[in-house]
Amino acid sequence: MPRLSAKSATLLVLAALVVVSPLFFPSGYYYRVGALIFVNGLAVTGIVILTGYAGQISLGHAGFAGIGGYACALAPVHLGLPPALAAVLGVLISGALAYLVGRPILRLKGYYLAVATLGFGILVSMVLNNERQLTGGPDGIIVPDLGLRGLLKDWGLNISNGEFWYFFCGIALLIGAWIALNLRQSPTGRALRALHGSEIAAQTVGIDVARLKLQAFVISAVYASVAGSLLALQNKFITPDVAGFMHSIEMVTMAVLGGAGSVLGAILGAGVLTLLPQVLTVFAEFEQLVLGLVMMLMMIFLREGLLPSLLRKLRGRDE
Amino acid sequence: MSELLQFLFSGLTVGAVYALVALGFTIIYNASDVVNFAQGEFVMLGGMITWFAYQAGLPLPLAALVAILATAALGVTLNKLAIEPARGAPVVSLIIITIGASVFIQGAAQQVFDKQIHSFPAFSGDTPLRVLEATIQPQSLWVIGGALVVFVGLWLFFTRTLIGRAVLATSNNRLAAQLVGINTNFVMTLSFALSAGIGALAGVLATPITLTAYNVGIGFALKGFAGAMLGGMGNPKGALVGGFLIGLIEALTAGYLSSTYKEAVAFVVILLVLFFMPQGLFGSKSTERV
Amino acid sequence: MKKTLATTVPAALIALGLASVASAEIKIGASVSATGPAAFLGDPEAKTLEMLVEEINAKGGINGEKIELVLYDDGGDPNKARTFATRLIENDEVQAIIGGSTTGTSMSILSVAEDAEIPFISLAGAIDIVQPVKPYTFKTPHTDRMACQKIFEDMQKRGIETIGMISGTDGFGASMQAQCKDVAGEYGIKIAADETYDPKDADMTAQLTKIRNTEGVQAVLNPGFGQGPAIVTRNYRQLGIELPLYQSHGVASDGFIELAGKDAVEGVRLPGTALLVADLLAEDDPQKPVVMAYKTAYEERHNEPVSTFGGYAHDGFALLVDALTRAGSAEPEAIRDALEATSALVGTTGVYTMSAEDHLGLDLSAFRMLEVKGGTWSLVE
Numbered sequence: 001m002p003r004l005s006a007k008s009a010t011l012l013v014l015a016a017l018v019v020v021s022p023l024f025f026p027s028g029y030y031y032r033v034g035a036l037i038f039v040n041g042l043a044v045t046g047i048v049i050l051t052g053y054a055g056q057i058s059l060g061h062a063g064f065a066g067i068g069g070y071a072c073a074l075a076p077v078h079l080g081l082p083p084a085l086a087a088v089l090g091v092l093i094s095g096a097l098a099y100l101v102g103r104p105i106l107r108l109k110g111y112y113l114a115v116a117t118l119g120f121g122i123l124v125s126m127v128l129n130n131e132r133q134l135t136g137g138p139d140g141i142i143v144p145d146l147g148l149r150g151l152l153k154d155w156g157l158n159i160s161n162g163e164f165w166y167f168f169c170g171i172a173l174l175i176g177a178w179i180a181l182n183l184r185q186s187p188t189g190r191a192l193r194a195l196h197g198s199e200i201a202a203q204t205v206g207i208d209v210a211r212l213k214l215q216a217f218v219i220s221a222v223y224a225s226v227a228g229s230l231l232a233l234q235n236k237f238i239t240p241d242v243a244g245f246m247h248s249i250e251m252v253t254m255a256v257l258g259g260a261g262s263v264l265g266a267i268l269g270a271g272v273l274t275l276l277p278q279v280l281t282v283f284a285e286f287e288q289l290v291l292g293l294v295m296m297l298m299m300i301f302l303r304e305g306l307l308p309s310l311l312r313k314l315r316g317r318d319e
Numbered sequence: 320m321s322e323l324l325q326f327l328f329s330g331l332t333v334g335a336v337y338a339l340v341a342l343g344f345t346i347i348y349n350a351s352d353v354v355n356f357a358q359g360e361f362v363m364l365g366g367m368i369t370w371f372a373y374q375a376g377l378p379l380p381l382a383a384l385v386a387i388l389a390t391a392a393l394g395v396t397l398n399k400l401a402i403e404p405a406r407g408a409p410v411v412s413l414i415i416i417t418i419g420a421s422v423f424i425q426g427a428a429q430q431v432f433d434k435q436i437h438s439f440p441a442f443s444g445d446t447p448l449r450v451l452e453a454t455i456q457p458q459s460l461w462v463i464g465g466a467l468v469v470f471v472g473l474w475l476f477f478t479r480t481l482i483g484r485a486v487l488a489t490s491n492n493r494l495a496a497q498l499v500g501i502n503t504n505f506v507m508t509l510s511f512a513l514s515a516g517i518g519a520l521a522g523v524l525a526t527p528i529t530l531t532a533y534n535v536g537i538g539f540a541l542k543g544f545a546g547a548m549l550g551g552m553g554n555p556k557g558a559l560v561g562g563f564l565i566g567l568i569e570a571l572t573a574g575y576l577s578s579t580y581k582e583a584v585a586f587v588v589i590l591l592v593l594f595f596m597p598q599g600l601f602g603s604k605s606t607e608r609v
Numbered sequence: 610m611k612k613t614l615a616t617t618v619p620a621a622l623i624a625l626g627l628a629s630v631a632s633a634e635i636k637i638g639a640s641v642s643a644t645g646p647a648a649f650l651g652d653p654e655a656k657t658l659e660m661l662v663e664e665i666n667a668k669g670g671i672n673g674e675k676i677e678l679v680l681y682d683d684g685g686d687p688n689k690a691r692t693f694a695t696r697l698i699e700n701d702e703v704q705a706i707i708g709g710s711t712t713g714t715s716m717s718i719l720s721v722a723e724d725a726e727i728p729f730i731s732l733a734g735a736i737d738i739v740q741p742v743k744p745y746t747f748k749t750p751h752t753d754r755m756a757c758q759k760i761f762e763d764m765q766k767r768g769i770e771t772i773g774m775i776s777g778t779d780g781f782g783a784s785m786q787a788q789c790k791d792v793a794g795e796y797g798i799k800i801a802a803d804e805t806y807d808p809k810d811a812d813m814t815a816q817l818t819k820i821r822n823t824e825g826v827q828a829v830l831n832p833g834f835g836q837g838p839a840i841v842t843r844n845y846r847q848l849g850i851e852l853p854l855y856q857s858h859g860v861a862s863d864g865f866i867e868l869a870g871k872d873a874v875e876g877v878r879l880p881g882t883a884l885l886v887a888d889l890l891a892e893d894d895p896q897k898p899v900v901m902a903y904k905t906a907y908e909e910r911h912n913e914p915v916s917t918f919g920g921y922a923h924d925g926f927a928l929l930v931d932a933l934t935r936a937g938s939a940e941p942e943a944i945r946d947a948l949e950a951t952s953a954l955v956g957t958t959g960v961y962t963m964s965a966e967d968h969l970g971l972d973l974s975a976f977r978m979l980e981v982k983g984g985t986w987s988l989v990e
Binding site for chain 1: 700
Binding site: 051057059104105107108109110111112114115116118119120122123126127130245249252253256257260285286287288289290291292293294295296299300301303 | 354401405412415422423426541587
């Protein structure tokens with residue numbers, strides 16, 4: 001078998017997953033879960049770039065997801081934009097905001113960066129919660145239909161809502177993964193990883209550390225924003241929960257749990273954490289207990305994340 | 320004038336709770352470089368265990384003691400089972416581990432206890448004290464006093480006692496500390512017991528004012544964390560000042576500007592301070608940890 | 610690597626399916642917020658539904674058919690609620706859904722239920738859920754607007770014209786705050802001060818001081834649930850404010866009196882349901898038997914006082930049972946039609962009469978104005 005590059009292998013595995021999984025789906029509900037995994041996977045791919053590549057922490061990325069989501073709810077109503085363009089507007093706002101906020105914030109390190117990003121996320125969610133006239137407040141707001149499914153229907157392609165979003169989000173994830181993987185191999189990506197290794201070393205070899213960190217921050221914000229938009233459009237309804245602290249934590253946990261260094265690992269993490277509450281409904285009372293336990297055990301025993309640890313085991317057996 | 324005084328009382332009451340939580344963060348951070356996001360759960364446990372013990376017929380002081388000791392024991396367990404094994408893990412992993420612990424404790428608390436809101440009687444009655452035209456609850460004085468006593472105690476501990484210095488030495492360089500004969504395992508155990516105990520104490524003191532339930536921990540943890548970072552993580556003085564500052568900013572914003580955005584103002588202040596002083600108000604450059 | 614993933618995914622998918630075992634004739638789905646920030650609402654709702662289903666099955670079911678309840682906990686997260694609604698409909702194939710403890714989760718469930726044409730009975734307060742009327746969506750709690758109206762009616766009687774409001778920023782508080790501001794003008798009431806607090810706040814004296822110092826305020830209204838209103842009430846007494854204090858139906862429970870303290874809570878008024886004053890109801894009150902039966906059963910079984918919110922679930926289930934009995938069929942379409950034809954069904958919240966224009970079916974009389982006297986609830990008038 002000819003040796004595939006890591007990039008092509010990752011994309012192939014992902015594409016196969018998206019296409020083959022539906023063969024095993026016993027009901028429409030599985031499309032919904034699949035679509036959620038893809039959306040989360042997309043957001044988490046952004047975290048891979050920020051945390052996995054560049055080694056920076058954010059506890060506020062849900063804020064960008066909130067911006068992306070609410071752009072889709074508000075822009076069509078107030079600006080008359082079609083929902084798809086509203087998502088683009090969300091991306092622009094998120095990117096611009098990340099650029100502005102990122103400049104001062106990214107000078108901070110470790111826990112100080114954590115609290116600053118946390119503060120940013122909380123500010124966004126506070127605005128969404130409190131500007132009731134505009135955002136509908138904590139009760140949430142209705143999001144207009146994307147309209148693409150109707151268009152497909154006109155072209156003779158009639159698929160259910162669940163199927164549509166499953167494949168739509170699947171394609172979005174593939175594109176997101178492809179971009180992230182290309183970035184990894186680009187000079188910027190290599191510089192980012194040098195930065196992760198040692199900031200001082202990177203600086204001495206002439207890498208513009210501040211600019212690089214900012215780039216990673218902006219790109220990851222765009223990922224979160226798109227994921228937020230997809231979630232809002234798919235649910236046709238959005239509440240400020242999407243920008244909440246726990247959602248930020250969820251994103252970071254998914255990435256690190258699966259293996260923040262690799263796109264596929266992070267997506268695996270997104271899959272595990274999205275499926276967990278669905279599998280645990282039988283003992284819903286213990287869901288939090290189990291979730292907390294999983295978070296701790298994984299981080300203690302599989303420190304590099306699920307996928308890298310698995311791969312190492314497999315490789316160890318082969319040799 | 321009486322208005323301002325009332326706002327200050329409100330801010331001091333709330334700030335004292337934040338400061339107590341922030342002080343708890345300080346000890347563990349000093350010993351292990353870990354910011355323990357489960358700190359808020361210690362506060363919750365302090366309140367909940369006291370309530371249940373009190374409900375079971377124990378006198379309040381004894382119930383409080385039971386709560387503090389039990390929580391301290393849990394803190395030690397947390398260290399042994401989750402923090403020690405993860406020694407040397409990156410900051411992100413440590414954040415996830417301690418948040419995982421927080422989620423776990425919350426999940427356990429709603430099984431062991433219940434999902435109701437609880438409170439127990441204030442220590443010195445409910446008759447408010449009048450100062451000029453403003454009033455303050457006697458229990459507020461307990462919380463404020465508690466924060467000050469814990470601060471002085473910690474300050475003396477870290478600067479005047481051998482074991483306190485051993486904690487600081489361990490945090491600066493664990494290996495070197497071991498080489499000069501410090502039992503670093505004991506230092507860690509002690510720090511977690513102390514920190515959890517202080518968290519539980521905060522819960523005991525604050526519950527008659529704030530009320531308690533299985534899910535109040537994460538709120539305390541975020542505010543305490545913010546307070547500790549504002550003051551400069553690892554410095555008891557910073558924790559005390561940071562906690563009180565956040566409480567005061569919130570109360571004054573609520574009083575004079577907008578109650579809706581009082582927390583927003585607190586976080587904007589934190590962002591601004593960190594922008595100009597990346598180590599917080601009292602953090603020193605020399606304690607920077609990469 | 611490929612092999613691992615390929616085997617993990619189907620395994621996980623199979624695990625997902627294990628939860629659903631089809632056996633009963635009538636399958637009812639529920640998604641409530643039994644944990645998380647809205648556990649206050651969802652926990653008694655879940656307990657009530659489980660209890661009622663057991664009760665009815667012990668009596669032989671409806672028209673001889675047993676009921677199976679598929680209950681999920683959405684933790685108050687609308688995204689999860691949508692997933693569970695999809696799961697209930699597509700995977701568990703339920704005939705009707707009860708749930709949606711919060712407005713956000715209800716809105717998520719209703720869009721799925723409407724698409725699939727499955728009847729849905731919401732347990733949340735917002736009027737948007739049933740207005741405009743959606744064919745398959747019904748709800749049991751009175752709207753927040755009705756609570757405001759009831760309170761303002763009472764204020765009018767006492768000659769109160771200018772009030773201050775202090776509201777929680779949670780979904781419940783914010784929604785009622787908006788509704789009250791909206792409807793105040795109709796009762797000639799002016800809101801001179803409008804303050805808020807975060808549900809986690811520990812001290813509201815700053816906001817209350819501001820309200821006290823606002824010119825002309827004659828009464829204070831506090832929409833919210835959880836610990837917030839208890840703290841507001843305590844701070845109110847601490848500051849020695851003598852004006853009448855109104856709370857919302859969000860804290861209509863015995864627990865509130867205990868939390869706020871008997872002394873502090875004396876004289877507080879709120880609009881509540883018959884459930885709270887079951888013992889005080891006149892013997893010929895049509896709600897008395899229903900309310901007493903539910904209260905006794907719930908308190909015996911769970912060893913905690915009943916709450917208004919559990920009552921919403923009780924009524925939702927009662928509506929459904931009534932509809933199923935009349936429809937004589939468990940087809941979603943038939944259930945929907947029967948629900949819409951509900952007439953004079955006595956619940957704990959009020960007496961329901963639905964129509965094609967009204968999918969709530971309650972009026973203001975469902976609320977009773979209650980006042981704390983001598984440390985316990987009493988009926989005003």
